Amino acid sequence: MMLLSIENIEDRLRSRFRQQVVDQGINDAVKFLQQWSYLSSQVTRLHGAALARINVPDIQYLLAEIAYGECGSGNKDKIHSKLLTNLINQSPFAYSITQELDTYFVDVFEETVVELSQMSQDEAIGFIVGLEAPAYQILQLLREALLGVGISYIDVLNSEYFVIHNAVEKEHQESGHEAMEIIMNSGFELSKIHKGGDQAINFLIKMIGDA
Numbered sequence: 170m171m172l173l174s175i176e177n178i179e180d181r182l183r184s185r186f187r188q189q190v191v192d193q194g195i196n197d198a199v200k201f202l203q204q205w206s207y208l209s210s211q212v213t214r215l216h217g218a219a220l221a222r223i224n225v226p227d228i229q230y231l232l233a234e235i236a237y238g239e240c241g242s243g244n245k246d247k248i249h250s251k252l253l254t255n256l257i258n259q260s261p262f263a264y265s266i267t268q269e270l271d272t273y274f275v276d277v278f279e280e281t282v283v284e285l286s287q288m289s290q291d292e293a294i295g296f297i298v299g300l301e302a303p304a305y306q307i308l309q310l311l312r313e314a315l316l317g318v319g320i321s322y323i324d325v326l327n328s329e330y331f332v333i334h335n336a337v338e339k340e341h342q343e344s345g346h347e348a349m350e351i352i353m354n355s356g357f358e359l360s361k362i363h364k365g366g367d368q369a370i371n372f373l374i375k376m377i378g379d380a
């Protein structure tokens with residue numbers, strides 16, 4: 170009778186992301202990288218805003234773990250956005266990519282942090298699940314964009330950023346998954362988790378969907 174399951178949530182979110190972002194492809198690799206590197210440099214604020222809503226210690230742990238990983242797992246040279254910058258600096262277009270972003274994206278991000286910090290616990294965890302669900306799809310888009318700005322396939326794949334992310338995104342998804350199981354075992358509402366997940370996908374579409 171229950172058609173909506175944990176797997177369904179993630180599959181549904183991935184399929185929305187595929188239809189609205191992946192299938193459109195990247196028109197402007199410079200713009201895509203500019204937007205993604207901004208998001209990468211700010212993303213732990215989303216984990217922090219979600220964490221502020223969570224009163225279940227096991228879920229607090231999972232969110233802190235994801236944020237800690239993004240922040241380099243105890244080594245500030247390994248902060249993910251720094252690793253991405255190192256990679257982008259290998260491109261002849263690095264100067265354009267690292268230009269300041271249109272305020273539209275900054276505004277969307279800031280509004281999202283405020284919204285997230287006011288969500289219910291179920292919605293907030295749904296948002297993080299939605300943020301992590303398309304991680305592999307995003308990694309593929311990112312690879313395409315990096316090749317598009319003149320970085321070689323070998324340099325992309327052997328970069329610290331890609332080596333870490335191929336290993337780490339799986340863990341992030343498992344963390345999101347585990348959090349949902351805890352939430353649902355605690356009797357939270359599946360519909361709110363869906364709602365939060367959809368908000369995350371809408372956010373990603375605004376932040377990187379038009380590039």
Ligand SMILES: [Fe+2]
Nearest residue numbers: 238239249334
């Ligand atoms: Fe990362």
